[in-house]
Amino acid sequence: MPKGEIVLGCLAPHPPHVVYAENPEQNEPVSEGGWETLRWGYNRLARKLKSIDYDALVIFTPHWQTYIGTHFLGLPEFKSKSVDPVFPNIFRYNYDIKVDVDLAEKMREKASEHGIITKMMRNQDFRVDYGTITSCHMLNPDWDKPIVTISSNRNAHYYSAEVMNEQAAALGRACAEAIEESGKKVVMISSHSLSHRHFVTESPLPEDMSREHIYNHSQYVWDMKLVDLMRNGKMRELIDILPEFTEQTIAETEAGGLTWMMSAMGFPEYSAEIYGYQSVIGTGNLVAAWDPNGVTREIVL
Protein backbone atom coordinates (compact mmCIF):
# COMPACT_ATOMS: atom_id res chain seq x y z
CA MET A 1 0.00 0.00 0.00
CA PRO A 2 1.43 3.40 -0.91
CA LYS A 3 1.89 5.90 1.88
CA GLY A 4 -0.95 8.26 2.55
CA GLU A 5 -0.42 11.98 2.21
CA ILE A 6 -1.84 15.41 2.90
CA VAL A 7 -2.69 16.83 -0.50
CA LEU A 8 -3.92 20.24 0.66
CA GLY A 9 -4.33 22.23 3.86
CA CYS A 10 -7.12 24.80 4.07
CA LEU A 11 -7.76 27.65 6.45
CA ALA A 12 -11.55 27.76 6.27
CA PRO A 13 -13.39 30.15 8.58
CA HIS A 14 -16.88 29.17 9.64
CA PRO A 15 -19.05 32.22 10.22
CA PRO A 16 -22.50 30.82 9.40
CA HIS A 17 -23.12 34.05 7.52
CA VAL A 18 -21.32 32.71 4.44
CA VAL A 19 -23.63 29.71 4.18
CA TYR A 20 -26.62 31.97 4.80
CA ALA A 21 -25.40 34.23 2.01
CA GLU A 22 -25.02 31.32 -0.42
CA ASN A 23 -28.66 30.24 0.02
CA PRO A 24 -28.13 26.48 -0.29
CA GLU A 25 -31.26 24.34 -0.17
CA GLN A 26 -30.13 22.78 3.13
CA ASN A 27 -30.34 26.10 5.00
CA GLU A 28 -33.80 27.37 5.94
CA PRO A 29 -33.24 31.15 6.14
CA VAL A 30 -33.03 33.06 2.87
CA SER A 31 -30.68 35.98 2.28
CA GLU A 32 -29.94 38.62 -0.32
CA GLY A 33 -26.26 37.64 -0.34
CA GLY A 34 -23.40 39.41 1.40
CA TRP A 35 -19.71 38.80 2.29
CA GLU A 36 -18.83 38.23 -1.39
CA THR A 37 -15.10 38.72 -0.96
CA LEU A 38 -15.02 35.77 1.37
CA ARG A 39 -17.53 33.64 -0.50
CA TRP A 40 -16.00 34.14 -3.90
CA GLY A 41 -12.65 33.16 -2.45
CA TYR A 42 -14.25 30.07 -1.00
CA ASN A 43 -15.88 29.30 -4.36
CA ARG A 44 -12.53 29.43 -6.11
CA LEU A 45 -10.87 27.18 -3.52
CA ALA A 46 -13.80 24.75 -3.85
CA ARG A 47 -13.13 24.60 -7.60
CA LYS A 48 -9.48 23.80 -6.93
CA LEU A 49 -10.55 21.00 -4.61
CA LYS A 50 -12.62 19.53 -7.42
CA SER A 51 -9.42 19.18 -9.43
CA ILE A 52 -7.58 17.32 -6.66
CA ASP A 53 -7.72 13.59 -6.06
CA TYR A 54 -8.48 12.95 -2.38
CA ASP A 55 -10.29 10.47 -0.14
CA ALA A 56 -11.41 12.45 2.91
CA LEU A 57 -11.62 15.86 4.56
CA VAL A 58 -10.22 16.05 8.08
CA ILE A 59 -11.45 19.05 10.03
CA PHE A 60 -10.44 20.47 13.41
CA THR A 61 -13.30 22.53 14.81
CA PRO A 62 -13.47 25.15 17.58
CA HIS A 63 -17.20 24.60 18.01
CA TRP A 64 -16.95 21.10 19.36
CA GLN A 65 -15.25 22.12 22.56
CA THR A 66 -13.98 19.37 24.83
CA TYR A 67 -12.13 19.68 28.10
CA ILE A 68 -11.48 16.00 28.69
CA GLY A 69 -9.20 15.11 25.84
CA THR A 70 -9.59 15.23 22.08
CA HIS A 71 -12.66 13.52 20.61
CA PHE A 72 -13.34 12.12 17.14
CA LEU A 73 -16.68 11.47 15.42
CA GLY A 74 -16.96 7.69 15.46
CA LEU A 75 -20.11 6.70 13.58
CA PRO A 76 -20.46 6.39 9.77
CA GLU A 77 -23.34 8.82 9.29
CA PHE A 78 -24.92 11.79 11.04
CA LYS A 79 -28.18 13.21 9.76
CA SER A 80 -29.98 16.00 11.58
CA LYS A 81 -30.47 19.74 11.72
CA SER A 82 -27.85 22.16 12.98
CA VAL A 83 -29.16 25.40 14.48
CA ASP A 84 -26.49 27.93 15.38
CA PRO A 85 -26.87 28.80 19.08
CA VAL A 86 -25.57 32.33 18.49
CA PHE A 87 -27.03 33.14 15.07
CA PRO A 88 -30.15 30.93 14.83
CA ASN A 89 -31.79 33.56 12.67
CA ILE A 90 -29.40 32.83 9.79
CA PHE A 91 -28.30 29.19 10.20
CA ARG A 92 -30.70 26.26 10.43
CA TYR A 93 -29.04 23.69 8.24
CA ASN A 94 -30.26 20.16 7.47
CA TYR A 95 -27.21 17.96 7.11
CA ASP A 96 -26.41 14.40 6.05
CA ILE A 97 -22.74 13.70 6.71
CA LYS A 98 -20.64 10.63 6.00
CA VAL A 99 -17.68 9.94 8.29
CA ASP A 100 -14.49 8.04 7.49
CA VAL A 101 -14.56 6.10 10.76
CA ASP A 102 -11.50 3.99 9.88
CA LEU A 103 -9.39 7.10 9.46
CA ALA A 104 -10.84 8.66 12.61
CA GLU A 105 -9.99 5.57 14.64
CA LYS A 106 -6.48 5.48 13.19
CA MET A 107 -5.98 9.12 14.20
CA ARG A 108 -7.32 8.45 17.68
CA GLU A 109 -5.00 5.47 18.05
CA LYS A 110 -1.94 7.47 16.96
CA ALA A 111 -2.87 10.42 19.15
CA SER A 112 -3.21 8.09 22.10
CA GLU A 113 0.22 6.64 21.37
CA HIS A 114 1.55 10.21 21.51
CA GLY A 115 0.16 10.58 25.04
CA ILE A 116 -2.90 12.61 24.09
CA ILE A 117 -6.13 11.86 25.95
CA THR A 118 -8.70 10.74 23.37
CA LYS A 119 -12.27 9.55 23.00
CA MET A 120 -14.39 8.28 20.11
CA MET A 121 -17.85 9.88 19.97
CA ARG A 122 -20.37 7.11 19.25
CA ASN A 123 -23.68 8.62 20.33
CA GLN A 124 -25.99 8.66 17.30
CA ASP A 125 -27.98 11.59 18.72
CA PHE A 126 -24.90 13.83 18.78
CA ARG A 127 -25.35 17.00 16.76
CA VAL A 128 -22.44 17.90 14.51
CA ASP A 129 -21.24 21.43 15.22
CA TYR A 130 -21.91 24.30 12.85
CA GLY A 131 -18.19 25.02 12.41
CA THR A 132 -17.70 21.65 10.76
CA ILE A 133 -20.79 22.11 8.62
CA THR A 134 -20.00 25.64 7.49
CA SER A 135 -16.37 25.01 6.51
CA CYS A 136 -17.14 21.70 4.81
CA HIS A 137 -20.14 23.10 2.96
CA MET A 138 -18.16 26.03 1.60
CA LEU A 139 -15.27 23.79 0.49
CA ASN A 140 -17.33 20.90 -0.81
CA PRO A 141 -20.98 21.88 -1.26
CA ASP A 142 -21.69 18.54 -2.95
CA TRP A 143 -20.76 16.70 0.26
CA ASP A 144 -19.42 13.85 -1.87
CA LYS A 145 -16.43 13.03 0.36
CA PRO A 146 -16.41 11.59 3.88
CA ILE A 147 -15.09 13.69 6.71
CA VAL A 148 -13.30 13.24 10.01
CA THR A 149 -14.18 15.80 12.68
CA ILE A 150 -11.75 16.38 15.54
CA SER A 151 -12.87 18.30 18.63
CA SER A 152 -10.83 21.16 20.03
CA ASN A 153 -9.45 20.49 23.47
CA ARG A 154 -9.41 23.81 25.28
CA ASN A 155 -5.82 23.94 26.47
CA ALA A 156 -5.75 27.70 26.06
CA HIS A 157 -8.53 27.98 28.65
CA TYR A 158 -7.04 25.54 31.14
CA TYR A 159 -3.38 26.40 30.74
CA SER A 160 -2.14 28.95 28.21
CA ALA A 161 -1.86 29.65 24.51
CA GLU A 162 1.69 28.26 24.68
CA VAL A 163 0.49 24.93 26.03
CA MET A 164 -2.23 24.92 23.38
CA ASN A 165 0.45 25.35 20.73
CA GLU A 166 2.48 22.42 22.04
CA GLN A 167 -0.47 20.07 22.40
CA ALA A 168 -1.99 20.97 19.04
CA ALA A 169 1.40 20.44 17.38
CA ALA A 170 1.65 17.00 18.97
CA LEU A 171 -1.84 16.14 17.72
CA GLY A 172 -0.83 17.32 14.25
CA ARG A 173 2.20 15.03 14.21
CA ALA A 174 0.04 12.10 15.33
CA CYS A 175 -2.57 12.78 12.65
CA ALA A 176 0.13 13.02 9.98
CA GLU A 177 1.43 9.59 11.00
CA ALA A 178 -2.09 8.18 10.88
CA ILE A 179 -2.67 9.60 7.41
CA GLU A 180 0.61 8.18 6.17
CA GLU A 181 -0.19 4.71 7.50
CA SER A 182 -3.76 4.83 6.18
CA GLY A 183 -2.59 5.10 2.58
CA LYS A 184 -5.22 7.78 1.99
CA LYS A 185 -5.04 11.18 0.37
CA VAL A 186 -6.40 13.74 2.77
CA VAL A 187 -7.40 17.41 2.73
CA MET A 188 -6.91 19.04 6.12
CA ILE A 189 -9.16 21.87 7.27
CA SER A 190 -8.45 24.29 10.06
CA SER A 191 -11.82 25.90 10.71
CA HIS A 192 -11.58 29.33 12.31
CA SER A 193 -11.37 33.08 11.99
CA LEU A 194 -8.21 35.06 12.74
CA SER A 195 -9.03 38.03 15.02
CA HIS A 196 -12.24 37.20 16.77
CA ARG A 197 -13.89 40.16 18.49
CA HIS A 198 -17.56 40.33 17.56
CA PHE A 199 -19.97 43.19 17.51
CA VAL A 200 -22.66 42.45 20.09
CA THR A 201 -25.45 43.95 18.06
CA GLU A 202 -26.72 42.96 14.65
CA SER A 203 -28.25 45.09 11.94
CA PRO A 204 -31.90 44.37 11.06
CA LEU A 205 -30.70 42.88 7.78
CA PRO A 206 -27.64 40.77 8.70
CA GLU A 207 -26.31 40.91 5.13
CA ASP A 208 -26.36 44.73 5.04
CA MET A 209 -22.76 45.19 3.92
CA SER A 210 -22.82 48.91 4.67
CA ARG A 211 -22.58 47.90 8.33
CA GLU A 212 -19.75 45.39 8.01
CA HIS A 213 -16.20 46.23 9.07
CA ILE A 214 -13.41 44.93 11.28
CA TYR A 215 -13.99 45.46 15.01
CA ASN A 216 -10.98 47.73 15.38
CA HIS A 217 -7.82 48.64 13.52
CA SER A 218 -5.43 46.75 15.77
CA GLN A 219 -7.23 43.52 14.94
CA TYR A 220 -6.80 44.30 11.25
CA VAL A 221 -3.08 45.07 11.61
CA TRP A 222 -2.49 41.77 13.42
CA ASP A 223 -4.47 39.85 10.79
CA MET A 224 -2.38 41.41 8.01
CA LYS A 225 0.82 40.51 9.85
CA LEU A 226 -0.27 36.88 9.71
CA VAL A 227 -1.25 37.12 6.05
CA ASP A 228 2.21 38.49 5.23
CA LEU A 229 3.90 35.59 7.02
CA MET A 230 1.70 33.15 5.12
CA ARG A 231 2.53 34.77 1.78
CA ASN A 232 6.21 34.56 2.60
CA GLY A 233 6.13 30.93 3.64
CA LYS A 234 7.10 31.63 7.23
CA MET A 235 4.73 29.28 8.97
CA ARG A 236 7.15 28.28 11.71
CA GLU A 237 7.54 31.92 12.65
CA LEU A 238 3.80 32.43 12.48
CA ILE A 239 3.14 29.54 14.83
CA ASP A 240 5.83 30.83 17.18
CA ILE A 241 4.07 34.18 17.56
CA LEU A 242 0.60 32.67 17.59
CA PRO A 243 0.24 32.81 21.40
CA GLU A 244 0.78 36.58 21.34
CA PHE A 245 -1.55 37.04 18.38
CA THR A 246 -4.18 34.88 20.06
CA GLU A 247 -4.02 36.86 23.27
CA GLN A 248 -4.05 40.30 21.67
CA THR A 249 -6.85 39.68 19.20
CA ILE A 250 -8.79 37.07 21.23
CA ALA A 251 -8.28 35.04 18.10
CA GLU A 252 -10.02 31.79 17.31
CA THR A 253 -6.56 30.30 16.83
CA GLU A 254 -6.87 29.65 20.58
CA ALA A 255 -8.55 26.36 19.68
CA GLY A 256 -5.34 25.06 18.10
CA GLY A 257 -6.51 24.32 14.56
CA LEU A 258 -3.88 26.25 12.65
CA THR A 259 -1.07 24.87 14.79
CA TRP A 260 -2.45 21.34 14.35
CA MET A 261 -2.56 21.70 10.56
CA MET A 262 0.80 23.38 10.17
CA SER A 263 2.47 20.79 12.38
CA ALA A 264 0.90 17.96 10.37
CA MET A 265 2.18 19.59 7.17
CA GLY A 266 5.69 20.12 8.55
CA PHE A 267 5.44 23.92 8.87
CA PRO A 268 5.46 24.79 5.15
CA GLU A 269 8.18 27.09 3.85
CA TYR A 270 6.33 27.79 0.62
CA SER A 271 3.77 30.52 0.01
CA ALA A 272 0.19 30.05 1.04
CA GLU A 273 -2.49 30.59 -1.55
CA ILE A 274 -4.56 33.57 -0.38
CA TYR A 275 -8.19 33.43 -1.52
CA GLY A 276 -9.82 36.26 0.39
CA TYR A 277 -10.02 38.26 3.61
CA GLN A 278 -13.14 39.93 4.98
CA SER A 279 -14.71 40.81 8.28
CA VAL A 280 -17.86 39.09 9.46
CA ILE A 281 -19.69 40.79 12.32
CA GLY A 282 -16.38 42.41 13.22
CA THR A 283 -14.17 39.29 13.17
CA GLY A 284 -11.28 38.84 10.71
CA ASN A 285 -11.69 35.93 8.30
CA LEU A 286 -9.16 34.58 5.83
CA VAL A 287 -9.57 31.80 3.28
CA ALA A 288 -6.17 30.34 2.46
CA ALA A 289 -4.59 27.07 1.36
CA TRP A 290 -1.24 25.32 1.45
CA ASP A 291 -0.55 23.14 -1.58
CA PRO A 292 2.46 20.80 -1.10
CA ASN A 293 2.53 20.16 -4.84
CA GLY A 294 4.75 22.83 -6.43
CA VAL A 295 3.24 22.14 -9.86
CA THR A 296 -0.34 22.96 -8.85
CA ARG A 297 0.49 25.65 -6.28
CA GLU A 298 -0.81 29.06 -7.37
CA ILE A 299 -0.49 32.73 -6.61
CA VAL A 300 -4.19 33.47 -6.25
CA LEU A 301 -4.28 36.96 -4.76
Next chain:
Amino acid sequence: MMEESEVLFGIYCPPHPQPLLSPDASPGYAKLRQAFETCRERIEQSDADLIIVYSTTWPSIIGHQIQAHPEPEWTHVDDDFHYLGSMPYKFRMDVDFAECLRDSAKDRGLHSRTIAYEGFPIDTGSVVALKLLNPDNRIPACIVSSNMYANRSETIVLGKSIRDALSKQKKKAVVVVVSSLSNRMFTEHIDPVEDRIHSPKDDEWNRKILEFFADGRLEDLSQLSREIHGQIRVQKVVAYKPAWWMAATMGQHNNYDGEVLAYEALHGSGGAVVTLTPSSGSVGDKEFDEDDVEYYHGDRDVLNKGML
Protein backbone atom coordinates in the same frame (compact mmCIF):
# COMPACT_ATOMS: atom_id res chain seq x y z
CA MET B 1 -39.04 51.65 36.77
CA MET B 2 -38.39 48.74 39.11
CA GLU B 3 -41.08 47.73 41.60
CA GLU B 4 -41.08 45.07 44.26
CA SER B 5 -41.18 41.76 42.47
CA GLU B 6 -42.04 38.30 43.65
CA VAL B 7 -39.03 36.02 43.59
CA LEU B 8 -40.12 33.20 45.86
CA PHE B 9 -36.68 31.66 46.14
CA GLY B 10 -33.52 31.06 44.20
CA ILE B 11 -31.63 27.89 43.33
CA TYR B 12 -27.94 27.63 42.43
CA CYS B 13 -27.14 24.30 40.76
CA PRO B 14 -24.44 22.75 38.54
CA PRO B 15 -24.68 22.26 34.75
CA HIS B 16 -23.03 18.84 34.46
CA PRO B 17 -25.16 15.93 33.22
CA GLN B 18 -24.08 13.32 35.80
CA PRO B 19 -26.90 13.99 38.29
CA LEU B 20 -29.37 13.43 35.44
CA LEU B 21 -27.70 10.64 33.48
CA SER B 22 -25.55 8.72 35.96
CA PRO B 23 -26.65 9.57 39.51
CA ASP B 24 -25.70 6.13 40.79
CA ALA B 25 -22.16 6.23 39.42
CA SER B 26 -20.86 7.76 42.66
CA PRO B 27 -22.22 8.64 46.09
CA GLY B 28 -21.51 12.29 45.32
CA TYR B 29 -23.60 12.33 42.16
CA ALA B 30 -26.42 10.62 44.10
CA LYS B 31 -26.33 13.36 46.75
CA LEU B 32 -26.55 16.02 44.08
CA ARG B 33 -29.47 14.20 42.49
CA GLN B 34 -31.21 14.05 45.85
CA ALA B 35 -30.65 17.77 46.31
CA PHE B 36 -32.23 18.43 42.90
CA GLU B 37 -35.18 16.28 44.05
CA THR B 38 -35.55 18.38 47.18
CA CYS B 39 -35.63 21.53 45.09
CA ARG B 40 -38.18 19.96 42.75
CA GLU B 41 -40.47 19.23 45.69
CA ARG B 42 -40.10 22.78 46.99
CA ILE B 43 -40.97 24.21 43.60
CA GLU B 44 -44.04 21.96 43.46
CA GLN B 45 -45.10 23.12 46.92
CA SER B 46 -44.66 26.78 46.02
CA ASP B 47 -47.19 28.84 44.12
CA ALA B 48 -44.69 29.89 41.50
CA ASP B 49 -46.04 30.94 38.11
CA LEU B 50 -42.71 30.63 36.39
CA ILE B 51 -39.16 29.21 36.58
CA ILE B 52 -36.48 31.54 35.22
CA VAL B 53 -33.18 29.89 34.26
CA TYR B 54 -29.88 31.70 33.74
CA SER B 55 -27.45 29.19 32.31
CA THR B 56 -23.71 29.70 32.04
CA THR B 57 -23.61 27.00 29.37
CA TRP B 58 -25.75 29.07 26.97
CA PRO B 59 -23.33 31.71 25.72
CA SER B 60 -24.57 34.45 23.44
CA ILE B 61 -22.85 37.16 21.44
CA ILE B 62 -25.69 39.22 19.99
CA GLY B 63 -26.97 40.73 23.22
CA HIS B 64 -29.14 38.65 25.50
CA GLN B 65 -31.16 35.81 24.03
CA ILE B 66 -34.37 34.55 25.60
CA GLN B 67 -35.93 31.20 24.72
CA ALA B 68 -39.43 31.83 23.42
CA HIS B 69 -40.43 28.67 21.58
CA PRO B 70 -43.64 27.51 23.31
CA GLU B 71 -42.57 23.85 23.38
CA PRO B 72 -38.92 23.35 22.43
CA GLU B 73 -38.25 19.69 21.77
CA TRP B 74 -35.07 17.84 20.83
CA THR B 75 -32.59 15.22 21.99
CA HIS B 76 -29.51 16.82 23.43
CA VAL B 77 -26.03 15.27 23.76
CA ASP B 78 -23.22 16.86 25.74
CA ASP B 79 -19.96 17.67 23.96
CA ASP B 80 -17.73 16.02 26.58
CA PHE B 81 -20.04 13.53 28.30
CA HIS B 82 -21.75 12.10 25.21
CA TYR B 83 -20.96 8.57 26.39
CA LEU B 84 -23.27 9.01 29.39
CA GLY B 85 -26.26 9.03 27.07
CA SER B 86 -28.76 11.29 25.32
CA MET B 87 -31.08 13.82 26.94
CA PRO B 88 -34.44 13.95 25.16
CA TYR B 89 -36.47 16.93 26.26
CA LYS B 90 -39.71 18.75 25.68
CA PHE B 91 -40.21 21.89 27.75
CA ARG B 92 -42.97 24.45 28.19
CA MET B 93 -41.92 28.09 27.90
CA ASP B 94 -43.76 31.18 29.06
CA VAL B 95 -43.73 33.06 25.76
CA ASP B 96 -45.58 36.09 27.13
CA PHE B 97 -42.99 36.51 29.83
CA ALA B 98 -40.12 36.01 27.36
CA GLU B 99 -41.46 38.81 25.18
CA CYS B 100 -42.06 41.04 28.17
CA LEU B 101 -38.51 40.40 29.38
CA ARG B 102 -37.10 41.23 25.95
CA ASP B 103 -38.91 44.57 26.01
CA SER B 104 -37.93 45.25 29.61
CA ALA B 105 -34.29 44.59 28.79
CA LYS B 106 -34.48 46.96 25.83
CA ASP B 107 -36.03 49.60 28.06
CA ARG B 108 -32.89 49.41 30.19
CA GLY B 109 -30.56 49.78 27.21
CA LEU B 110 -29.72 46.12 26.60
CA HIS B 111 -29.66 44.49 23.18
CA SER B 112 -32.09 41.64 23.59
CA ARG B 113 -34.03 39.22 21.43
CA THR B 114 -36.28 36.21 21.72
CA ILE B 115 -35.37 32.88 20.13
CA ALA B 116 -38.09 30.59 18.79
CA TYR B 117 -36.71 28.10 16.28
CA GLU B 118 -37.45 24.42 15.88
CA GLY B 119 -34.32 22.49 16.79
CA PHE B 120 -32.58 25.31 18.62
CA PRO B 121 -29.87 23.68 20.77
CA ILE B 122 -30.87 24.23 24.39
CA ASP B 123 -27.71 23.86 26.44
CA THR B 124 -26.70 21.06 28.77
CA GLY B 125 -27.13 23.14 31.92
CA SER B 126 -30.66 24.26 31.10
CA VAL B 127 -31.69 20.76 30.04
CA VAL B 128 -30.32 19.19 33.23
CA ALA B 129 -31.94 21.83 35.46
CA LEU B 130 -35.38 21.77 33.86
CA LYS B 131 -35.56 17.99 33.53
CA LEU B 132 -34.69 17.54 37.21
CA LEU B 133 -36.48 20.54 38.72
CA ASN B 134 -39.61 20.58 36.60
CA PRO B 135 -39.88 17.13 34.99
CA ASP B 136 -43.58 17.31 34.16
CA ASN B 137 -43.50 20.91 32.91
CA ARG B 138 -46.02 21.76 35.60
CA ILE B 139 -44.73 25.33 35.62
CA PRO B 140 -43.69 27.16 32.44
CA ALA B 141 -40.08 28.27 32.18
CA CYS B 142 -37.96 31.05 30.73
CA ILE B 143 -34.29 30.55 29.82
CA VAL B 144 -31.91 33.48 29.35
CA SER B 145 -28.44 33.32 27.84
CA SER B 146 -25.15 34.46 29.31
CA ASN B 147 -23.56 36.98 26.94
CA MET B 148 -19.88 36.10 26.63
CA TYR B 149 -18.75 39.74 26.49
CA ALA B 150 -21.06 41.04 29.22
CA ASN B 151 -19.47 42.23 32.42
CA ARG B 152 -20.87 43.46 35.73
CA SER B 153 -23.04 46.39 34.72
CA GLU B 154 -24.68 44.60 31.81
CA THR B 155 -25.38 41.50 33.90
CA ILE B 156 -26.84 43.46 36.78
CA VAL B 157 -29.07 45.43 34.43
CA LEU B 158 -30.24 42.13 32.94
CA GLY B 159 -31.21 40.95 36.42
CA LYS B 160 -33.12 44.17 37.04
CA SER B 161 -34.92 43.72 33.73
CA ILE B 162 -36.19 40.40 34.99
CA ARG B 163 -37.58 42.08 38.11
CA ASP B 164 -39.24 44.66 35.87
CA ALA B 165 -40.87 41.96 33.78
CA LEU B 166 -42.07 40.07 36.87
CA SER B 167 -43.60 43.27 38.22
CA LYS B 168 -45.29 44.10 34.94
CA GLN B 169 -46.82 40.65 34.67
CA LYS B 170 -47.45 40.29 38.41
CA LYS B 171 -45.91 36.83 38.37
CA LYS B 172 -44.19 34.89 41.11
CA ALA B 173 -41.02 33.12 40.09
CA VAL B 174 -38.36 30.70 41.21
CA VAL B 175 -35.02 31.75 39.76
CA VAL B 176 -32.42 29.15 38.86
CA VAL B 177 -28.74 29.86 38.24
CA VAL B 178 -26.98 27.01 36.47
CA SER B 179 -23.27 27.22 37.20
CA SER B 180 -20.40 25.38 38.82
CA LEU B 181 -18.47 26.93 41.67
CA SER B 182 -14.86 26.13 40.74
CA ASN B 183 -15.05 24.96 37.13
CA ARG B 184 -11.71 23.24 36.51
CA MET B 185 -12.36 19.64 35.52
CA PHE B 186 -9.86 16.83 35.30
CA THR B 187 -8.48 16.68 31.78
CA GLU B 188 -8.48 12.90 31.68
CA HIS B 189 -11.26 10.36 32.08
CA ILE B 190 -11.73 9.22 35.67
CA ASP B 191 -13.58 6.59 37.66
CA PRO B 192 -16.61 8.48 39.04
CA VAL B 193 -16.15 6.79 42.40
CA GLU B 194 -12.79 8.54 42.68
CA ASP B 195 -14.13 11.95 41.74
CA ARG B 196 -12.91 14.83 43.91
CA ILE B 197 -12.49 18.60 43.71
CA HIS B 198 -9.58 19.34 41.38
CA SER B 199 -7.38 21.00 44.01
CA PRO B 200 -7.44 21.91 47.71
CA LYS B 201 -7.40 25.57 46.68
CA ASP B 202 -10.56 25.17 44.63
CA ASP B 203 -12.16 23.23 47.48
CA GLU B 204 -11.29 25.90 50.05
CA TRP B 205 -12.71 28.67 47.87
CA ASN B 206 -15.84 26.66 47.18
CA ARG B 207 -16.41 26.13 50.89
CA LYS B 208 -15.93 29.83 51.59
CA ILE B 209 -18.52 30.67 48.92
CA LEU B 210 -20.89 28.13 50.45
CA GLU B 211 -20.48 29.80 53.85
CA PHE B 212 -21.72 33.01 52.27
CA PHE B 213 -24.61 31.19 50.63
CA ALA B 214 -25.55 29.50 53.90
CA ASP B 215 -25.57 32.88 55.63
CA GLY B 216 -27.76 34.32 52.89
CA ARG B 217 -25.07 36.83 51.92
CA LEU B 218 -25.84 36.96 48.22
CA GLU B 219 -24.97 40.61 47.70
CA ASP B 220 -21.64 40.01 49.39
CA LEU B 221 -21.00 37.20 46.91
CA SER B 222 -21.92 39.55 44.10
CA GLN B 223 -19.35 42.03 45.37
CA LEU B 224 -16.74 39.25 45.52
CA SER B 225 -17.47 38.05 42.01
CA ARG B 226 -14.31 39.37 40.36
CA GLU B 227 -12.15 37.82 43.06
CA ILE B 228 -13.91 34.47 42.65
CA HIS B 229 -13.34 34.64 38.90
CA GLY B 230 -9.64 35.19 39.34
CA GLN B 231 -9.21 32.48 41.93
CA ILE B 232 -11.22 29.46 40.81
CA ARG B 233 -12.76 30.05 37.41
CA VAL B 234 -11.15 28.85 34.20
CA GLN B 235 -10.85 31.93 32.04
CA LYS B 236 -13.33 30.98 29.32
CA VAL B 237 -15.33 34.21 29.61
CA VAL B 238 -14.59 37.69 30.91
CA ALA B 239 -16.13 37.30 34.34
CA TYR B 240 -17.93 35.12 36.85
CA LYS B 241 -21.42 36.45 36.25
CA PRO B 242 -23.88 34.13 38.01
CA ALA B 243 -23.65 35.89 41.39
CA TRP B 244 -24.21 39.28 39.74
CA TRP B 245 -27.26 37.99 37.88
CA MET B 246 -28.70 36.17 40.86
CA ALA B 247 -28.18 39.08 43.25
CA ALA B 248 -29.68 41.61 40.85
CA THR B 249 -32.64 39.38 40.10
CA MET B 250 -33.28 38.67 43.78
CA GLY B 251 -32.97 42.24 45.00
CA GLN B 252 -29.32 43.07 45.82
CA HIS B 253 -29.18 42.48 49.57
CA ASN B 254 -28.15 39.91 52.15
CA ASN B 255 -31.56 39.11 53.55
CA TYR B 256 -31.99 35.46 52.70
CA ASP B 257 -32.25 32.13 54.40
CA GLY B 258 -29.58 30.08 52.70
CA GLU B 259 -29.39 26.33 52.60
CA VAL B 260 -26.62 24.25 51.06
CA LEU B 261 -28.31 21.00 50.07
CA ALA B 262 -25.26 19.35 48.52
CA TYR B 263 -21.68 20.06 47.59
CA GLU B 264 -19.82 17.44 45.55
CA ALA B 265 -17.23 17.08 42.84
CA LEU B 266 -18.31 16.75 39.22
CA HIS B 267 -15.29 15.52 37.27
CA GLY B 268 -13.18 17.80 39.44
CA SER B 269 -15.36 20.89 39.33
CA GLY B 270 -17.38 22.16 42.28
CA GLY B 271 -21.04 21.24 42.08
CA ALA B 272 -23.37 22.67 44.69
CA VAL B 273 -27.13 22.78 45.04
CA VAL B 274 -28.11 25.78 47.14
CA THR B 275 -31.38 27.53 47.91
CA LEU B 276 -31.86 31.14 48.94
CA THR B 277 -35.22 32.28 50.30
CA PRO B 278 -35.90 35.98 50.96
CA SER B 279 -36.20 36.70 54.69
CA SER B 280 -36.17 39.65 57.05
CA GLY B 281 -32.85 39.00 58.75
CA SER B 282 -29.60 40.31 57.38
CA VAL B 283 -25.96 39.42 57.68
CA GLY B 284 -23.96 42.17 56.08
CA ASP B 285 -20.43 42.88 57.12
CA LYS B 286 -19.01 44.07 53.82
CA GLU B 287 -18.99 47.54 52.43
CA PHE B 288 -20.47 47.58 48.96
CA ASP B 289 -17.88 49.52 47.03
CA GLU B 290 -18.98 49.23 43.41
CA ASP B 291 -21.59 51.53 41.92
CA ASP B 292 -25.04 50.22 41.38
CA VAL B 293 -26.28 50.55 37.80
CA GLU B 294 -29.79 51.00 36.51
CA TYR B 295 -29.32 51.44 32.76
CA TYR B 296 -26.82 49.96 30.31
CA HIS B 297 -25.19 52.57 28.09
CA GLY B 298 -23.22 50.20 25.87
CA ASP B 299 -19.58 50.50 24.89
CA ARG B 300 -17.87 53.64 26.15
CA ASP B 301 -16.11 54.03 22.80
CA VAL B 302 -12.76 54.60 24.51
CA LEU B 303 -10.85 53.50 21.41
CA ASN B 304 -12.01 56.56 19.52
CA LYS B 305 -11.29 59.02 22.31
CA GLY B 306 -8.02 60.67 23.20
CA MET B 307 -6.40 59.84 19.88
CA LEU B 308 -3.44 61.92 18.78
